[in-house]
Amino acid sequence: MANSTTAKVKVDPRDAKLSMAHFFVAFSALALGGLMGLLQTLVRSGKWELPWGIDYYQILTVHGVLMGLVLTTFFIMGFQYAAVSRTTGGHSNAARRTGWIGFWIMLVGTLMAATMVLLKEASVLYTFYAPLKAHWIFYLGLTFVIVGSWIDGAAQIMTYAKWRKNNPGQPSPLLSFMAVINTVMWIIATLGVAATVLFQLLPWSLGLVDTVDVLVSRTLFWYFGHPLVYFWLLPAYMCWYAIIPKIIGGKIFSDSLARLSFILFLLFSIPVGFHHQLTEPGIDPAWKFLQVILTFMVIIPSLMTAFSLFATFERYGRSKGATGLFGWFKVLPWGDARFTVPFIGMASFIPAGAGGIINASNQMDQVVHNTIWVTGHFHLTAATSVVLTFFGISYWLVPHLTGRKLTKAMNKLGIIQAWVWFIGMAFMSGAMHFQGLLGGPRRSAFSTYGGSKQAAEWIPYQIAQAVGGTILFIGIILVIIIFINLAFFAPKGEEEFPVAVAENLEEKAPMVFENWKLWLGIAAALILFAYTIPFIDIIQNAPPGSKGFQTWSKW
Amino acid sequence: MHMHKFEKIWLTFGISALVVFLTVVGVSAFYLGNKPPSCLTTINVDKVDQTKPFDKPGLHKVEGKDWDYELVYVAAAFSYNPLKVEVPVGAKVKVIATTKDVVHGFEVAGTNINMMLEPGYVSEYTTTFDKTGEYLIVCNEYCGAGHHLMSSMIEVVK
């Protein structure tokens, strides 16, 4: 019964409009950010220089902000808003209004920050580490983006809460549950970055205070920075767990285990920020190691995810009569972009995850910290696993929302796009990993370092990155073509919003998963456990504060 | 909530591997002395040049300590002081560094010496320079327009 009705369920057109608004911003950011990415790789090859006094660190700031903050946040909010609408029966007028307010505040904030970057008043990269001091409008813009995202996310929470009230004793729809977990994690995490921007950087850039405590600011930033990457990843996991099985014609391996893994992400993604600060002087090694242990805990739900996905695929393949150890692999619907594109993303998560475990391994971080290896790593996680999944989602979600159809031609182009992306990334990210192991630093324009022998060995890898970057840029052009086609030109029709059901429907998800008091309580306890003592230490032993610096080139 | 037997096997293996990784790095860090750099010493960022040992950057032989030399660096946008040093191979050296302005990196390429320099903090790392060769020091944290020009050189010699 579930199947025949859900196939036709549509996202309310009024909700669709808000989701699409998010996607227009996200894909504009992708187009512009992609161009910056290409230019970066060209500069780093040493064969080309930026014209008109534009400097490398300005475009790197644009790339990081657009790709890391704008593309991701807008896409995720738009997708989750649609997923909640689809699985709960639609947002109320109040939730919809809330969502729009959040969207506009985020957009205004983005434009404020972007203006300051273009004026070279904020070439501080997307991590804006003090004591580099950007224009106050940049920080105010960031504040708007964060606060806007809270309001935007509140719309999803309102609708989820309403559904729970109307369906007492029922586990909420899986996709809504997952969306709300991610939104709640985002809200808890952004408290840290909001605190440093609002209480430290904004007053300091306005001249209200003279100095800033650098380590406090960095610690608050990284309290946010790690869950940030899980905020990117979880929507991809939503697609892998709860949408892909439907696309291939299979079932969710286990609804309960999917929920459990999301709960584990909520609990363990946050109290781990020190693993980005392992080589910093002001944090006690014992506390660093404690957070390394907590970081390893968050690997467990990903191990569960790997198993569930393989199991979904194998069960489906065997139901189609596949035999042997890996026979099921061949019968998967490789001709369907909605499957193949995210699948390439999933496959990329294998090297991506392996690299992440290395980065987190306490002193082993000294081998790779702030080398271009790290850039290679997150171009696999974020810029391949996550964005290919986002592309795969858009290929049915955009036509679903605009009342069009994914045509055969666009489906084909989508698959080509994903392979182009994969090949480009293999060059770029692969070369970054190897160059990083040789010591090549990240966030650096082309340099021969005074004719150093070691630096000379890095240059061939930088040329390989430019080759990869060029191929990737072709990928950007293709995905923009597909997006515009699906948004404006594809033939009218009905594209399905696939939502999978679980293999074992008798097994209801335990209601304890929806016990927010419990999970928020444990999350808070873990955060307090991991951070209270070291944070007090950091404040008590603080050196005199730092005044601001503007060491980047100005117009 | 039901879990498939194979999933239990997989998670047992996976979690055991994680425990082994953690044990290896934990023992190496806390019993063999390979902790990541965490010196916990602070300094007044405006008085770096007057504060010991940063009043005399460079390589200094020391007596009566667990290490043979102290190698002192002062970083500021966009250079390190000193720009070049020679270290005898096999010397056990404590590298001590700080910054006079923004955050910088201090990475000796091809080695495990890789630490953040943050205003107000002293960063240290002790190791034995046991292979000869030229080692480039690069700034690996963005510090401004000349970030990619910021470097220094260590020559480990016979």
Place this chain on the structure above:
Amino acid sequence: MAKAELKTNQKTEIENSSSLKGTLASVFLLGAFIVVTWVSVYYLFVERF
């Protein structure tokens, strides 16, 4: 009812077609990859000063 029949039919088949041995093999390949990369970088760490 047709539906019920279908179900019993599947049940008998499930005995051999619900195997997850390919999944087990796949995750162990994944696990091996993780271990090999980790050990390689750990080796670099030990090898370098």
